[in-house]
Amino acid sequence: MDGKKLLVQELLEKFENAIIEGDADASAEHAGAIVAQGEASADDIFARLSNAMEAVGNRYETGEYFIPEMLRSADAVERAMAVLEPYLFEQKAERSGVVVMGTVRGDIHNIGKNIIVSALRAAGYQVHDLGVNVSAAKFINKIKETDADLLLLSAFTTSTKPALLEILKALEDEGLRDKVKVVSGGASHSQEFASEVGVDGFATDVKSTLAICRKLMGNE
Amino acid sequence: MNSRERFLAVLAGEIPDMVPIVPVLDGYLAPKVIGRPNDECFLDGMCLAEALAAARERFGYDGAVAEMGLGPEPNVLGCPVEIEGNDVPLVVDTVVNSREDLERLAVPDPWAGGKMEPVVRLVEQGKTDAYAVLGSVRSPFEYAATVRGLVGFMTDFYRDPQMVRDLIEAVKPATLALARAFIESGVDALVLKDSFASSSMVSPDHYREFAFPAERDVIGDLAGEIPVILHICRNSMPIVADMARTGAAALEIDSPVDLAAARQAAGRDVVLKGNIDSVAVIEKGSVADVEAAVAAAMEAAKAEGGFILSTGDSIPVSAPLENIAALTEYGRKYGRY
Numbered sequence: 001m002d003g004k005k006l007l008v009q010e011l012l013e014k015f016e017n018a019i020i021e022g023d024a025d026a027s028a029e030h031a032g033a034i035v036a037q038g039e040a041s042a043d044d045i046f047a048r049l050s051n052a053m054e055a056v057g058n059r060y061e062t063g064e065y066f067i068p069e070m071l072r073s074a075d076a077v078e079r080a081m082a083v084l085e086p087y088l089f090e091q092k093a094e095r096s097g098v099v100v101m102g103t104v105r106g107d108i109h110n111i112g113k114n115i116i117v118s119a120l121r122a123a124g125y126q127v128h129d130l131g132v133n134v135s136a137a138k139f140i141n142k143i144k145e146t147d148a149d150l151l152l153l154s155a156f157t158t159s160t161k162p163a164l165l166e167i168l169k170a171l172e173d174e175g176l177r178d179k180v181k182v183v184s185g186g187a188s189h190s191q192e193f194a195s196e197v198g199v200d201g202f203a204t205d206v207k208s209t210l211a212i213c214r215k216l217m218g219n220e
Numbered sequence: 221m222n223s224r225e226r227f228l229a230v231l232a233g234e235i236p237d238m239v240p241i242v243p244v245l246d247g248y249l250a251p252k253v254i255g256r257p258n259d260e261c262f263l264d265g266m267c268l269a270e271a272l273a274a275a276r277e278r279f280g281y282d283g284a285v286a287e288m289g290l291g292p293e294p295n296v297l298g299c300p301v302e303i304e305g306n307d308v309p310l311v312v313d314t315v316v317n318s319r320e321d322l323e324r325l326a327v328p329d330p331w332a333g334g335k336m337e338p339v340v341r342l343v344e345q346g347k348t349d350a351y352a353v354l355g356s357v358r359s360p361f362e363y364a365a366t367v368r369g370l371v372g373f374m375t376d377f378y379r380d381p382q383m384v385r386d387l388i389e390a391v392k393p394a395t396l397a398l399a400r401a402f403i404e405s406g407v408d409a410l411v412l413k414d415s416f417a418s419s420s421m422v423s424p425d426h427y428r429e430f431a432f433p434a435e436r437d438v439i440g441d442l443a444g445e446i447p448v449i450l451h452i453c454r455n456s457m458p459i460v461a462d463m464a465r466t467g468a469a470a471l472e473i474d475s476p477v478d479l480a481a482a483r484q485a486a487g488r489d490v491v492l493k494g495n496i497d498s499v500a501v502i503e504k505g506s507v508a509d510v511e512a513a514v515a516a517a518m519e520a521a522k523a524e525g526g527f528i529l530s531t532g533d534s535i536p537v538s539a540p541l542e543n544i545a546a547l548t549e550y551g552r553k554y555g556r557y
Binding site for chain 1 (some may be wrong): 302307371375423
């Protein structure tokens with residue numbers, strides 16, 4: 001490995017660790033160094049981001065981390081993304097899509113959604129974030145207003161199935177179902193659940209969200 | 221012994237004729253018993269009082285929880301709340317977004333607009349039918365998370381811990397005002413809800429730093445006025461010994477906690493209330509599952525008294541009513557001393 005590549009890997013490693021440890025100052029600083037060095041690809045950065053959030057999730061699962069520690073890491077992601085967004089935006093290779101995103105009605109979780117919004121913006125998507133506890137009507141209105149390509153529905157648990165079904169029915173009723181691709185997402189989502197609900201794709205983390213969006217936008 | 225005597229005997233440290241049964245059957249499920257959707261009872265406290273009394277009469281357990289949650293409690297500090305059909309009510313906006321907002325938090329008048337009348341009505345019914353009625357208020361820690369929003373509140377644990385302490389202090393008078401309104405209404409005991417303090421959400425260290433002092437202060441303030449049952453759902457095992465040191469008369473323990481281990485950690489001076497799984501057993505299980513869970517709970521915690529059979533948390537609206545009937549039936553079968 002030549003010196004430059006080694007430096008990139010070192011910087012990315014530090015960036016990843018800063019997020020895992022929830023050190024927002026360090027994550028922003030390492031993000032700045034990655035931008036200044038200029039050798040890391042968008043894929044490298046998103047892979048590290050996904051690794052970091054997976055490690056944070058694992059620490060939660062094993063009882064080492066709790067909700068405040070997850071939020072501390074989410075904060076570190078947000079600070080880093082603010083630095084990285086222009087750099088990633090310049091690198092984007094795929095056709096930008098218009099995304100409408102929100103957490104479905106009956107659900108007020110926004111940690112994961114906010115991370116996905118940052119990652120999508122950084123990847124070049126134009127994202128309209130409707131927040132949490134969003135009704136089917138609000139999603140429909142925003143899709144009409146923005147002529148969106150993708151609808152991303154954040155739903156923390158699979159108990160939100162009725163809310164997801166209501167949105168899909170509303171899309172059908174409004175004649176929008178063929179015009180917009182629908183992705184549901186959350187840590188507990190699976191192919192089986194996605195098939196039951198009838199969405200076009202599902203995602204469980206940053207990496208799988210970017211992959212499914214890329215695929216549905218025809219950039220695979 | 222009648223139901224109320226049975227419940228009060230346990231809190232007084234006596235061994236009753238049988239283990240009292242007081243499930244967390246609150247506004248999430250009670251409206252279904254009288255065929256009304258939750259949102260109707262959310263807007264009409266008398267509907268909820270009627271539903272809670274009807275549920276108690278139908279299933280015959282020993283105490284009803286006067287859940288104010290579907291009345292003024294969630295929005296008592298100005299938080300807008302939405303509910304539709306049988307959904308769980310959601311606090312949809314926060315009222316504390318900065319330190320400056322702390323100054324604007326006023327102590328609520330729980331009696332304003334007749335909001336305590338449904339509680340008074342339920343207490344009257346309890347006295348007539350000789351069952352216990354329990355009040356229910358949020359702890360300062362849970363109130364703080366509600367008015368600030370869970371994300372903002374818990375982000376501050378690392379970003380601005382002093383804000384967390386100041387916010388908890390600022391909402392403490394609201395918890396006490398609501399508690400005293402319940403006491404004036406004549407309830408037999410008070411449930412102090414601190415769900416967000418669970419070790420499924422925050423570390424034991426953060427519990428001890430932020431939640432525990434507020435619980436201890438509130439319970440200390442109410443000492444001699446009313447017995448307090450401290451509710452922390454999901455996993456509370458790492459903090460059970462701390463919970464016992466708050467001065468609470470009883471600890472409401474959820475299904476992830478082993479009752480025998482909780483007894484060991486808490487000591488013999490505090491009553492344990494729990495811990496049937498309200499989802500896996502009551503909502504999704506069979507009558508046979510309910511019997512097995514009740515028998516296991518009695519085996520683990522009945523001996524030497526100090527035990528109230530209960531669900532560990534609120535029973536969801538979709539729970540089959542025959543499982544709730546089974547909870548009482550098998551509670552009586554296995555609960556005799």
